[in-house]
Amino acid sequence: MAESRDESSLVDVDSNSTVGGGVHDVYGEDRATEDQIVTPWSVTVASGCSLLRDPSYNKGLAFTEKERDTHYLRGLLPPVYLSQELQEKRLMINIRQYEAPLQKYMAMMDLEERNERLFYKLLVDHVEELLPIVYTPTVGEACQKYGSIYRRPQGLYISLKEKGKILEVLKNWYEKNIQVIVVTDGERILGLGDLGCQGMGIPVGKLALYTALGGVRPSACLPVTIDVGTNNEKLLNDEFYIGLRQKRATGQEYYDLLHEFMTAVKQNYGEKILVQFEDFANHNAFELLAKYSSTHLVFNDDIQGTAAVVLAGLVASLKVIGGTLADHTFLFLGAGEAGTGIAELIALEMTKQSNKLLEEAREKIWLVDSKGLVVKSRIESLQHFKKPWAHEHEPKKDLLDAVKAIKPTVLIGTSGVGKTFTKEVIEAVSSYNKKPIILALSNPTSQSECTAEEAYTWSQGRAIFASGSPFDPVTLNGKTFTPGQSNNAYIFPGFGLGVVMSGAIRVRNEMMLAAAEALANQVTQEHLDKGLIYPPFRSIRKISAQIAAGVARKAYELGLATQLPRPADLVAFAESCMYSPVYRNYR
Numbered sequence: 405m406a407e408s409r410d411e412s413s414l415v416d417v418d419s420n421s422t423v424g425g426g427v428h429d430v431y432g433e434d435r436a437t438e439d440q441i442v443t444p445w446s447v448t449v450a451s452g453c454s455l456l457r458d459p460s461y462n463k464g465l466a467f468t469e470k471e472r473d474t475h476y477l478r479g480l481l482p483p484v485y486l487s488q489e490l491q492e493k494r495l496m497i498n499i500r501q502y503e504a505p506l507q508k509y510m511a512m513m514d515l516e517e518r519n520e521r522l523f524y525k526l527l528v529d530h531v532e533e534l535l536p537i538v539y540t541p542t543v544g545e546a547c548q549k550y551g552s553i554y555r556r557p558q559g560l561y562i563s564l565k566e567k568g569k570i571l572e573v574l575k576n577w578y579e580k581n582i583q584v585i586v587v588t589d590g591e592r593i594l595g596l597g598d599l600g601c602q603g604m605g606i607p608v609g610k611l612a613l614y615t616a617l618g619g620v621r622p623s624a625c626l627p628v629t630i631d632v633g634t635n636n637e638k639l640l641n642d643e644f645y646i647g648l649r650q651k652r653a654t655g656q657e658y659y660d661l662l663h664e665f666m667t668a669v670k671q672n673y674g675e676k677i678l679v680q681f682e683d684f685a686n687h688n689a690f691e692l693l694a695k696y697s698s699t700h701l702v703f704n705d706d707i708q709g710t711a712a713v714v715l716a717g718l719v720a721s722l723k724v725i726g727g728t729l730a731d732h733t734f735l736f737l738g739a740g741e742a743g744t745g746i747a748e749l750i751a752l753e754m755t756k757q758s759n760k761l762l763e764e765a766r767e768k769i770w771l772v773d774s775k776g777l778v779v780k781s782r783i784e785s786l787q788h789f790k791k792p793w794a795h796e797h798e799p800k801k802d803l804l805d806a807v808k809a810i811k812p813t814v815l816i817g818t819s820g821v822g823k824t825f826t827k828e829v830i831e832a833v834s835s836y837n838k839k840p841i842i843l844a845l846s847n848p849t850s851q852s853e854c855t856a857e858e859a860y861t862w863s864q865g866r867a868i869f870a871s872g873s874p875f876d877p878v879t880l881n882g883k884t885f886t887p888g889q890s891n892n893a894y895i896f897p898g899f900g901l902g903v904v905m906s907g908a909i910r911v912r913n914e915m916m917l918a919a920a921e922a923l924a925n926q927v928t929q930e931h932l933d934k935g936l937i938y939p940p941f942r943s944i945r946k947i948s949a950q951i952a953a954g955v956a957r958k959a960y961e962l963g964l965a966t967q968l969p970r971p972a973d974l975v976a977f978a979e980s981c982m983y984s985p986v987y988r989n990y991r
C-alpha cells in the first residue's frame with residue numbers, strides 16, 4: 405500500500421498492514437474496504453445518567469434548573485444547586501484533610517474521572533498547592549504503586565501484544581482530535597528507574613499540566629505508555645503489576661514497535677500532532693529524538709524541556725551575579741539526557757550572545773558521570789552523547805575532586821541519584837564563589853542531589869538554589885530563603901501551546917531558546933530580590949502565554965508555522981486559545 409508516497413508516507417510500517425489512509429484521509433476510513441477494520445464511532449447528545457457519568461460534561465450539583473429539565477436530570481440529583489466556586493471550596497477542604505500525599509493524588513484522580521472541569525478549576529486556582537500532588541514528587545510514588553491504586557486506564561497502553569495493530573489501537577481512543585501526545589516507555593521514570601507500564605502516571609500528569617498550565621484542551625491530550633516489558637524484578641514479582649510480565653525487549657524488536665507507533669501516530673493524526681518523549685532511558689532517548697525529529701513534530705522533554713528551563717534560570721540569575729554566560733564555568737553531575745541537553749542549549753545560547761564558536765563555548769562546560777570527570781582520555785569508551793564534552797584534563801575520579809579542579813561557578817545535578825551534593829562539595833563550590841549557583845534537578849524529592857536547607861546551610865546562605873522538585877522556604881539565622889523550582893513544567897505547557905496554535909510542523913532548537921528567553925523575561929527584580937530565579941507558578945498561565953507567543957513567533961520566522969495568516973498579537977492569540985475550566989452553559 406501507499407506505494408508511491410514520499411517521506412511523509414504514513415503506512416510503511418508493515419506492508420501487510422490492513423489499514424491505511426489516503427492523502428486527506430485522517431482516520432483511514434476512506435481507504436477501508438470490506439476486509440479492513442474501522443472503529444464505528446458516533447456523536448450523540450449526552451443526557452440523564454450518561455451526562456452525569458461523562459467527566460467532560462458533568463457539572464455535579466452545578467446543573468441549573470433549566471439544564472435539569474432539558475437534559476433529563478430531574479430526580480437524578482438532590483435538589484440543591486451548588487456553584488462551581490462552592491464545589492471547589494468543598495473539594496479543597498476534603499483534599500486538605502488527607503494527610504498522605506498519595507491519598508490527595510487519588511482524590512484528585514477520582515475528581516478528574518468524575519468532573520474534569522472541576523479538576524482543572526482546582527488545579528488552576530491552587531497550582532502551587534496541587535502541583536506537588538498531581539506532579540513531582542507525588543506522581544513518582546503513584547507510579548511506584550500504580551498497580552495497587554489502579555482504577556481506570558487514563559491513557560493508551562501499547563504493548564508488544566499490539567504489534568501490527570497500533571493504528572487500530574489509536575482509533576480505539578475515545579477522542580479523535582488529538583493535538584499532543586506524551587509518550588513514555590517507563591524505563592527511566594524521574595530518578596526512580598524502570599517502572600515499566602506503571603510509568604503511565606507520568607504522561608497523565610504531564611498532560612494534566614498541558615491543560616492546567618498551558619491551556620491545551622484536555623480532549624486534545626493523549627497519554628501513551630509503550631510497554632515492552634520491564635527489568636524491574638520487584639514489579640515482575642508484584643502480583644498487582646499492570647504490565648507485561650517479561651524482560652524488556654531491546655534492539656530491532658524495540659525499534660520496530662516504536663517505529664510502528666510513530667508511523668501510526670502521523671497517519672492517524674496528521675503532520676501537526678506534537679509528540680513529547682518522556683522518561684525514556686538514555687540509550688534510547690537520543691536515538692529516538694534524532695531519528696524522528698526530521699519527520700515528526702517531536703521533542704524530548706528531559707533533554708530539551710529541562711534544558712530550556714535551566715537556561716532561563718541561568719539567564720535570570722546573571723542579573724544578580726553579573727557577567728555573561730561565557731564568563732561562567734559549568735559543572736554537571738550526570739551526563740545523560742538532562743545534563744547533555746542543558747549543556748548543549750547553554751553552549752548554543754553562548755554562541756548566540758558572543759560570536760563564540762560552538763566548540764569554544766562547550767569548553768566552558770564540564771560533565772561528571774559515574775566514572776568521574778568526562779575527559780579526552782576517556783573518549784573511546786564514552787557514549788556518543790558525552791563525547792562533545794570530553795575536554796583535555798587529567799582524570800578526576802569523583803565530583804569533589806572535579807569541583808576542586810574545575811572550580812565551577814554553576815553546579816548542576818542531573819544524575820537521578822540523591823544526596824550526591826555533599827557538605828564537602830557544597831563547601832568547596834562556596835569557598836571561591838560569592839554566590840554559587842546550585843541546581844539540584846533530579847526528581848522526585850528523594851533523588852534530589854541535596855535539599856534546599858542543605859544548600860543554604862552549607863553555603864552559609866550564599867547559594868542561589870533551585871531544585872527539580874519543590875522545597876519549602878528555609879529560615880536560617882532569621883533570614884528566609886525561598887528556593888525556586890527548576891522543572892520543565894515551566895516550559896512544556898507553554899511550548900506545546902505555541903506549537904499547536906501556530907500549527908508548527910517541526911521543533912527546532914531555536915524554538916527552545918525562544919521558550920527559555922520568554923521564561924527568563926518573566927523574572928522581575930522583585931523575584932530576584934527574594935532569591936528566586938523563576939517567577940512563581942501562581943502566574944504560570946500568563947507565563948505560558950508569553951512562552952507560547954515566543955515559540956510561535958520563532959516557528960513563523962522559520963517558516964514552520966501553518967496557521968496562516970500569522971496573528972498580529974501572538975500573546976493575545978495565545979490567551980484566546982487557552983482552555984478555561986469554568987463550566988459552560990448547556991442548551
Ligand SMILES: O=C([O-])CC(=O)C(=O)O
Pocket residue numbers: 540593594595683705706846847872891892
Ligand atoms: O517530571 C519531572 O518532574 C521532571 C522530569 O521530566 C523528570 O524528572 O524526568
Ligand SMILES: [Mg+2]
Pocket residue numbers: 594682683705706
Ligand atoms: Mg521527565
